[in-house]
Amino acid sequence: MTAPLLEVEDLRVDLRTPRGTAHVVNGLSYTVGPGETVAVVGESGSGKSVSVLALLGLLPERTATVTGRALLQGEDLLTMAPERLRRVRGPGVGMVFQDPMTSLNPVLTVGRQLTEGLRAHGPVSKAAARARAVELLGEVGLPDPGRAVDRYPHELSGGMRQRVVIAMALANSPALLVADEATTALDVTVQAQIIDLVERLQAEQGTGVIWITHDLGVVAGIADRVLVMYGGRCVEDGTVDDVLERPVHPYTRGLLGALPDLATADDADLATIPGTPPAPTDLPAGCVFWPRCPVRGDARCETEQPPLAVVGAGGGELPHRAATWCAEGEAS
Amino acid sequence: MSVLVFSLIHMVRGDPVRLALGTRYSQETYDALRERSGLDLPLVQQYLTWAGRAVTGDLGVSFRSGDTVTSLIGERLPATLTLALAALVVALVIALPLGMLSALHPRSLIDRVATVVSQIGISVPDFWLSIMLILLFAGVLGWLPSGGYVPLTEDPLGWLQRLVLPAIAVGVVSGSVITRFVRSSMLEALGQDHVRTAQAKGVPTRQVLTWHVLRNALLPLVTVTGVQLAYLLSGVVVVEIVFSWPGLGQLAYQAVRDRDFPVLQGSVLLFALVFLVINLLVDLLYSRIDPRIARR
Numbered sequence: 001m002t003a004p005l006l007e008v009e010d011l012r013v014d015l016r017t018p019r020g021t022a023h024v025v026n027g028l029s030y031t032v033g034p035g036e037t038v039a040v041v042g043e044s045g046s047g048k049s050v051s052v053l054a055l056l057g058l059l060p061e062r063t064a065t066v067t068g069r070a071l072l073q074g075e076d077l078l079t080m081a082p083e084r085l086r087r088v089r090g091p092g093v094g095m096v097f098q099d100p101m102t103s104l105n106p107v108l109t110v111g112r113q114l115t116e117g118l119r120a121h122g123p124v125s126k127a128a129a130r131a132r133a134v135e136l137l138g139e140v141g142l143p144d145p146g147r148a149v150d151r152y153p154h155e156l157s158g159g160m161r162q163r164v165v166i167a168m169a170l171a172n173s174p175a176l177l178v179a180d181e182a183t184t185a186l187d188v189t190v191q192a193q194i195i196d197l198v199e200r201l202q203a204e205q206g207t208g209v210i211w212i213t214h215d216l217g218v219v220a221g222i223a224d225r226v227l228v229m230y231g232g233r234c235v236e237d238g239t240v241d242d243v244l245e246r247p248v249h250p251y252t253r254g255l256l257g258a259l260p261d262l263a264t265a266d267d268a269d270l271a272t273i274p275g276t277p278p279a280p281t282d283l284p285a286g287c288v289f290w291p292r293c294p295v296r297g298d299a300r301c302e303t304e305q306p307p308l309a310v311v312g313a314g315g316g317e318l319p320h321r322a323a324t325w326c327a328e329g330e331a332s
Numbered sequence: 333m334s335v336l337v338f339s340l341i342h343m344v345r346g347d348p349v350r351l352a353l354g355t356r357y358s359q360e361t362y363d364a365l366r367e368r369s370g371l372d373l374p375l376v377q378q379y380l381t382w383a384g385r386a387v388t389g390d391l392g393v394s395f396r397s398g399d400t401v402t403s404l405i406g407e408r409l410p411a412t413l414t415l416a417l418a419a420l421v422v423a424l425v426i427a428l429p430l431g432m433l434s435a436l437h438p439r440s441l442i443d444r445v446a447t448v449v450s451q452i453g454i455s456v457p458d459f460w461l462s463i464m465l466i467l468l469f470a471g472v473l474g475w476l477p478s479g480g481y482v483p484l485t486e487d488p489l490g491w492l493q494r495l496v497l498p499a500i501a502v503g504v505v506s507g508s509v510i511t512r513f514v515r516s517s518m519l520e521a522l523g524q525d526h527v528r529t530a531q532a533k534g535v536p537t538r539q540v541l542t543w544h545v546l547r548n549a550l551l552p553l554v555t556v557t558g559v560q561l562a563y564l565l566s567g568v569v570v571v572e573i574v575f576s577w578p579g580l581g582q583l584a585y586q587a588v589r590d591r592d593f594p595v596l597q598g599s600v601l602l603f604a605l606v607f608l609v610i611n612l613l614v615d616l617l618y619s620r621i622d623p624r625i626a627r628r
Contacts, residue, residue: 058528082537089531090532091534097528099525103528107623108543108544116543117533121534154624
């Protein structure tokens with residue numbers, strides 16, 4: 001296996017809130033190789049977004065405490081000097097944000113916001129930057145990019161804005177692309193277009209991708225590996241086949257709707273997981289999923305945190321791991 | 333608007349004719365002057381005559397000096413404009429750095445100091461501040477003259493020396509109000525998602541602050557600065573009197589004292605007009621700053 005592009009080790013993020021310290025990310029470790037796509041799935045509040053914002057130092061300094069290591073091409077992002085980190089943002093890591101309605105500056109034209117990113121990382125003439133901006137807008141499938149470049153965000157639809165946000169992240173041909181619910185707001189055809197574009201970039205430039213989503217259909221389509229997050233922890237990870245076809249953790253299985261519905265056998269409706277994710281200020285002592293778990297097949301579930309251990313016959317370079325006490329007995 | 337101005341002024345007790353004539357006059361002179369000034373006519377008719385002339389730019393003649401009101405106002409307007417603009421400069425020089433620093437370091441020492449200082453600035457009456465400034469800089473230290481006015485063209489240094497104290501006296505209050513607004517609108521702009529987007533692009537911090545934070549914080553700021561400028565223009569009355577600054581405020585004050593109705597009506601109408609014009613300018617400026625308004 002080639003050297004990983006990104007190597008995250010024991011990432012922890014605590015946020016100070018009026019209700020106490022929120023343990024939002026609790027010991028997350030994963031790697032992303034060049035050209036690889038890692039999908040991070042989980043409910044809202046599972047720490048997906050915070051864990052990637054922490055990598056680029058985009059959390060509010062006053063309230064966030066980030067520990068661990070995050071090596072991007074061997075350099076630790078978490079201890080990097082601010083100016084060096086600024087240079088990494090863009091060409092090193094490109095980030096696509098969730099909400100297209102608020103992630104663009106309302107008072108600057110689309111072109112201005114695109115060229116700004118280009119010009120922040122090297123001497124590019126205005127004309128060249130503009131030409132590149134038009135080209136990028138075309139690549140993300142924006143109709144009439146030559147005119148769109150002079151428009152303000154409020155003149156574009158939500159889907160068009162999202163594509164502008166994606167174009168901004170791609171502007172500096174990042175080594176790693178982080179897409180936080182990047183295509184959630186888009187309709188299926190545009191979504192497919194964006195995914196094609198990202199896959200082409202991966203093939204051409206070896207871009208590594210972290211794709212945060214809760215759309216398991218997209219995950220199946222693009223991911224090499226899947227990381228399931230719950231309560232700020234990775235509860236299961238492995239190849240896309242292992243995790244989606246042979247899920248081990250009760251949470252993953254609930255997420256996939258794969259759990260046998262014991263209570264109401266005749267109810268063929270959408271399977272749901274009752275309850276809500278734990279408050280990050282007040283995490284359970286044992287397995288984070290215990291309060292909502294329909295299995296609870298082990299005495300240690302309530303009191304002892306299960307480690308992320310290799311399960312199944314996987315192993316090798318991409319082991320299938322899950323953090324549960326109930327792996328052997330309950331795996332179907 | 334003009335009806336309100338007119339009736340309020342005429343409700344003031346006291347007879348302008350009697351005041352103008354002094355203590356020794358005959359009944360005939362009194363009646364003649366009253367008739368000439370039109371004060372013997374019914375109030376409604378007085379109003380209509382005045383308003384009819386006012387729309388053509390004729391604001392009447394001063395009871396007191398016999399000069400036309402427009403020429404009196406014209407003489408005083410530059411002084412008041414100078415003072416108001418200088419005060420605005422003082423206000424912004426205080427408010428922008430202080431507000432920005434507070435917003436960038438909330439709850440820090442500088443933020444707390446700025447909060448206390450601006451609270452004091454808002455609470456202090458401007459006439460008291462004027463007197464204190466005169467006592468300190470003109471009295472104790474003797475650095476600056478205590479009042480008066482010389483035109484810029486005659487004595488630039490003297491003009492500046494006489495401008496400093498009143499400008500500070502007027503500007504401190506506005507500056508304190510604006511400081512608060514700079515802080516809150518900067519904080520709001522800082523917390524917006526697109527600021528994070530800009531940071532994620534690797535845009536240098538200074539540029540993020542100018543184009544993404546300040547640029548968006550500008551909108552509420554323009555509004556409050558406009559309101560403050562209108563306040564400055566009309567609110568300098570007391571300070572002008574303390575510093576014997578020959579502006580509109582002083583003119584209006586003298587007009588009240590002398591029951592010089594035409595002058596008073598003219599100045600009040602002008603103040604109202606200033607408010608309207610400034611509001612219009614603010615609205616026009618809005619569309620320059622915020623494309624969401626311009627292109628609609």
